Amino acid sequence: MLHELQSGFMAAVLTGSQTELTSVTPxxxxxxxxxxxxxxxxxxxxxxxxxxxxxxxxxxxxxxxGDDKFLNVGDQFILHAPSTSGDLNQFGRSFxxxxxxxxxxxxxxxAALDWAWHEAFHAAEQxxxxxxxxxxxxxxxxxxxxxxxxxxxxLIGSAYPLLELWQAHQNSEEAPLEISKILPADHHFLAVHxxxxxxxxxxxxxxxxxxxxxxxxxxxxGEAAEAAFALDANFALQAFLIQTVQQNIVIDFNExx
Amino acid sequence: xxxxxxxxxxPHALDPLxxxxxxxxxxxxxxxxxxxxxxxxxxxxxNFFGAGGPPRRYLDKFREDYAISAHxxxxxxxxxxxxNPAHLENLKKLIDWLQPSLVxxxxxxxxxxxxxxNDLLPIPYTExxxxxxxxxxxxxxDYLSRQxxxxxxxxxxxxxxSTIPEWDFLREVAQQTGCGILLDxxxxxxxxxxxxxxxxxxxxxxxxxxxxxxxxxGFQDTGEILIDTHGAAVSDAVWALYxxxxxxFGAIPTLIEWDTDIPTLDVLLAEAEKANVMLEQxxxxxxxxxxxxxxx
Numbered sequence: 001m002l003h004e005l006q007s008g009f010m011a012a013v014l015t016g017s018q019t020e021l022t023s024v025t026p027x028x029x030x031x032x033x034x035x036x037x038x039x040x041x042x043x044x045x046x047x048x049x050x051x052x053x054x055x056x057x058x059x060x061x062x063x064x065x066g067d068d069k070f071l072n073v074g075d076q077f078i079l080h081a082p083s084t085s086g087d088l089n090q091f092g093r094s095f096x097x098x099x100x101x102x103x104x105x106x107x108x109x110x111a112a113l114d115w116a117w118h119e120a121f122h123a124a125e126q127x128x129x130x131x132x133x134x135x136x137x138x139x140x141x142x143x144x145x146x147x148x149x150x151x152x153x154x155l156i157g158s159a160y161p162l163l164e165l166w167q168a169h170q171n172s173e174e175a176p177l178e179i180s181k182i183l184p185a186d187h188h189f190l191a192v193h194x195x196x197x198x199x200x201x202x203x204x205x206x207x208x209x210x211x212x213x214x215x216x217x218x219x220x221x222g223e224a225a226e227a228a229f230a231l232d233a234n235f236a237l238q239a240f241l242i243q244t245v246q247q248n249i250v251i252d253f254n255e256x257x
Numbered sequence: 258x259x260x261x262x263x264x265x266x267x268p269h270a271l272d273p274l275x276x277x278x279x280x281x282x283x284x285x286x287x288x289x290x291x292x293x294x295x296x297x298x299x300x301x302x303x304n305f306f307g308a309g310g311p312p313r314r315y316l317d318k319f320r321e322d323y324a325i326s327a328h329x330x331x332x333x334x335x336x337x338x339x340x341n342p343a344h345l346e347n348l349k350k351l352i353d354w355l356q357p358s359l360v361x362x363x364x365x366x367x368x369x370x371x372x373x374x375n376d377l378l379p380i381p382y383t384e385x386x387x388x389x390x391x392x393x394x395x396x397x398x399d400y401l402s403r404q405x406x407x408x409x410x411x412x413x414x415x416x417x418x419s420t421i422p423e424w425d426f427l428r429e430v431a432q433q434t435g436c437g438i439l440l441d442x443x444x445x446x447x448x449x450x451x452x453x454x455x456x457x458x459x460x461x462x463x464x465x466x467x468x469x470x471x472x473x474x475g476f477q478d479t480g481e482i483l484i485d486t487h488g489a490a491v492s493d494a495v496w497a498l499y500x501x502x503x504x505x506f507g508a509i510p511t512l513i514e515w516d517t518d519i520p521t522l523d524v525l526l527a528e529a530e531k532a533n534v535m536l537e538q539x540x541x542x543x544x545x546x547x548x549x550x551x552x553x
Contacts, residue, residue, distance in 0.1 A: 091375070
């Protein structure tokens with residue numbers, strides 16, 4: 001009985017449909033307010049909470065779409081992919097794919113960046129790598145080392161200039177260019193990561209992006225380097241590795257057993 | 258201190274004569290400069306489930322100076338679903354690290370069939386629900402290896418099948434599981450108006466020894482119904498009901514909740530001070546509550 005009651009009540013609150021409301025009506029006492037008014041209070045509360053959570057987690061996406069459009073697609077998302085956790089910080093994980101499935105766009109890619117920022121903000125701490133440890137590994141073993149990225153590190157590739165758009169939002173609340181005018185033009189890559197307490201966005205070249213992507217897949221340095229050199233024969237491997245260690249993006253490595 | 262180290266120190270003792278406030282990001286900076294501004298701080302546990310980053314770093318600082326109460330909104334103790342193992346695990350990891358003075362959640366359901374409305378929804382007060390929610394509370398307490406407090410929620414409807422008054426249901430839950438009660442006096446008042454019962458009857462049904470914490474908050478009156486918004490000062494009627502509660506049960510750790518339209522810290526501190534004055538009076542009127550009255 002409890003399961004049936006809760007399933008029916010949830011459907012009525014989520015959909016707001018008359019059919020669902022009719023089926024729960026006999027289960028709710030009337031009084032000063034009728035059942036429809038009572039369920040509507042919960043529907044408003046739930047909408048307000050879930051809309052608020054999406055707005056908090058996807059501020060740049062919201063800015064790009066504008067409040068009205070963001071609310072509209074957000075409400076569709078809430079119905080299409082209801083929350084699956086009692087922890088609201090988990091709500092919205094599939095929002096980027098949802099937007100992209102509606103229509104690939106700069107805003108859909110920005111949603112992926114907003115989500116990456118959100119995850120990076122809450123990710124675990126990990127101490128920086130001591131570079132001297134790397135120096136102690138014989139050179140002939142380097143290719144077999146498997147590097148580990150910081151728990152906060154996320155790699156994003158897009159045909160849109162996400163970093164410029166993101167920075168524009170940081171600097172101004174003014175509306176951006178109309179979304180339809182932002183055309184996919186090029187490949188843009190960046191790393192989202194926490195450098196100490198602050199979430200940081202670092203632009204990457206294509207070889208740098210693919211190098212880190214392969215490291216993130218727990219493949220050995222040799223393979224990551226090969227991918228980078230295939231894109232740029234002059235890829236400065238050592239300098240980039242030192243840079244990412246200093247930025248706390250690369251934080252550890254496993255020596256070959 | 259590293260925020261990811263495991264803590265083994267005992268939690269700060271809670272002073273029942275000194276009210277606490279909800280810890281919210283707009284007040285982080287102001288509170289950092291005031292190490293003894295309030296009796297304790299209460300967090301929404303889920304906001305600190307992430308293993309690191311700024312939320313945990315701030316909390317790591319606050320826990321040095323303050324007793325912390327870890328108050329959850331997502332366990333869904335009254336759901337027909339089984340308890341969410343990932344949620345339980347995240348909660349356990351948090352409290353193992355934090356060592357909070359209190360751990361609590363609500364007498365409600367939040368989702369069913371693996372989907373969540375993320376709102377505190379009322380349960381039908383029946384024998385079936387009682388058995389079910391008691392089992393979930395026992396599982397949670399076993400998993401966490403500690404007692405939890407369970408809070409009464411505001412509601413805007415009653416289920417036709419309910420056969421047990423809410424106050425009897427709440428008392429029974431505590432009696433059957435050994436959990437404590439987080440008595441939200443504002444929620445009692447809101448429900449008494451919304452559902453037409455005498456709030457004193459609710460207090461009559463409580464056993465003081467079960468109550469581990471009291472919540473106070475503000476509501477919104479729509480003219481037809483009271484909505485528990487946590488977005489206003491505590492109303493006079495709720496202060497009066499609070500006075501009745503502490504004069505009857507003795508001084509109990511009390512929290513001022515304010516979650517929407519969050520005011521400046523000073524406004525919250527003034528509300529907490531108002532509670533402190535009443536707690537002091539109650540402790541003189543009824544100094545017998547063992548282990549509650551602060552020895553001064």
